Amino acid sequence: MSNVRVGIVGPTGYAGMELVRLVVGHPRMRLVYLAGSGARTGALDAHLPHLHVLADAMPLVEALDVEKAANVCDLVFVALPSGESGRVAWQIWQAGRQHGVKVIDLSGDLRLPADAYEAWYGKAAVPQEAISEACYGLPERHRESIRGASLVANPGCYATACALAVLPLGDLLADVEGPIVFDAKSGVTGAGRAPKEHLHLGELANDAYPYRVGQHQHTPEIEQALGGRVRVLLTTQLLPVPRGILVCAYIAIPPDAAPMVYDRYASFCEDEPFVRLLVYGEMPHIKAVNGTNECHLAVRWDDRSRLLQVFTAIDNLGKGAAGQAVQNANLMFGWPEDEGLRLVPLWM
Ligand SMILES: NC(=O)c1ccc[n+]([C@@H]2O[C@H](COP(=O)([O-])OP(=O)(O)OC[C@H]3O[C@@H](n4cnc5c(N)ncnc54)[C@H](OP(=O)(O)O)[C@@H]3O)[C@@H](O)[C@H]2O)c1
Structure with missing residues (x-):
């Protein structure tokens, strides 16, 4: 085998x-x-x-x-x-x-x-x-092209977590007003292994802060992954944890579309082996996805502000990097998409 x-x-x-x-x-x-x-x-x-x-x-x-x-x-x-x-x-x-x-x-x-x-x-x-x-390797959007590709550009970690928060909207995306705002936080392995002063334990422990504000290179990648139809404001923040990405997206959908949103997300996730919609009211945790290729997703309509909140959690090294790369390889070789990826998370 x-x-x-x-x-x-x-x-x-x-x-x-x-x-x-x-x-x-x-x-x-x-x-x-x-x-x-x-x-x-x-x-x-x-x-x-x-x-x-x-x-x-x-x-x-x-x-x-x-x-x-x-x-x-x-x-x-x-x-x-x-x-x-x-x-x-x-x-x-x-x-x-x-x-x-x-x-x-x-x-x-x-x-x-x-x-x-x-x-x-x-x-x-x-x-x-x-x-x-190169074929852009986000299976939830480009599955058929990936199957026929021999060179794949594996997506970025923030780009994956942000795109998966929005893609289930489908054609509702065309009716979104204004930019989509992503409040995104990452563990420190997202910055790679080469030593850097601001990543030393003494600097980062007990701290958390925004970085590359307005300049993060995943901004145009997210806009491209969403079909170039929407402007994005991405705020990336560093957390004093080794791994995991947590995103909260704020999306101005038309209020009359709000009652159908949860079902949209449910039907999108139904066919996706690695994107799991949580029960309404439950929130994603990075600890629940670390060590896996999963994306956990929660949706909440805020009637007071008339904004949709979508939360996603992924492992930056899993669905944000190596796990997604193996998922892409499975597609390229025609194997079951979850082959080698049925992984139990590292809660502790
Ligand atoms: N970390 C994440 O969460 C994440 C998520 C998504 C995508 N990515 C992307 O994945 C790539 C790797 O990221 P990383 O975080 O794993 O980086 P990293 O921890 O800094 O590792 C980089 C690796 O590249 C090797 N290397 C450096 N220069 C090389 C050269 N000229 N020729 C051959 N090998 C060389 C190093 O090997 P030596 O030991 O031999 O120097 C090391 O194994 C980056 O492009 C990053 O953007 C990372």
Whole structure:
């Protein structure tokens, strides 16, 4: 059964190490290639001792060799810093296109048109050809295109949590007045593993604050994921917890549509394996989704302000990164969408 040969580029990073955990546990995947910058090579569990239990199932970490990645793998996940990741994903895809290698890039490099990317990321974009080839991997919106894709741009963590809060509105989105306001909070692993002063325990413990206000690079990605039909105001905030994203969206739907909204969300979620609508009045918790690929969603109409509130919780490393990447791989290979992803959350 474990016959698809999988490579992970960036396994010593937060998203990459979560991919290792999921790929090793996936019944149809066999981990055959691990590569990074060359700074940390050899046995992965020498760098990440918690993975010792998987030592027998893991190849050694090597310095990245694009040709080798393309030749020894059927599927490669690339989880490198933005600016580097999309370029590497594109090179591997090109090197392996003859034998149909499939590549999933977890960075923002292949998600946006070049001009938007350069404006919001402040970096040079990958070639337009790469952006055009990549399919945006939000299964709840692009499931059929993902099935036929060989290069996928895995969505951002905030973008996933925000888009899933709004997509169930369907055609009601056209009647929304004004911008949609997202109050979004993330755990600190969202910032990656490289040490930064403001992420030290002494700085972040007992604190929480907004950051990149008005400048967060997921803003145009959310607008694009919602079909470019609505303006978005995104406020991103840092929480002193390791993982998890919590979003509250404020949406001015026409008041006469309010009575039908819960049913809309219910019918959307009914067919989605990873988006769960909570009972009216119940609220999502990040602890209830951490370690999983789930998105928990709650809806509340506020009659006083005439605003719809939608709450979503995801694991930034799960549905926001590695879990969603495996969900996309399942679609690309025609497997059950939840294969390898029936995961129990880490409540404590
Ligand atoms: N963290 C999240 O919650 C999250 C969510 C969604 C998407 N993403 C995206 O996923 C990507 C990875 O994020 P992360 O948080 O896992 O980052 P990270 O913790 O900083 O890890 C980055 C990884 O990239 C490797 N690396 C750096 N430069 C490299 C190079 N030139 N060539 C090969 N390998 C290189 C590092 O390996 P070495 O040890 O070899 O240096 C490390 O394994 C980013 O693009 C990020 O935007 C992250």
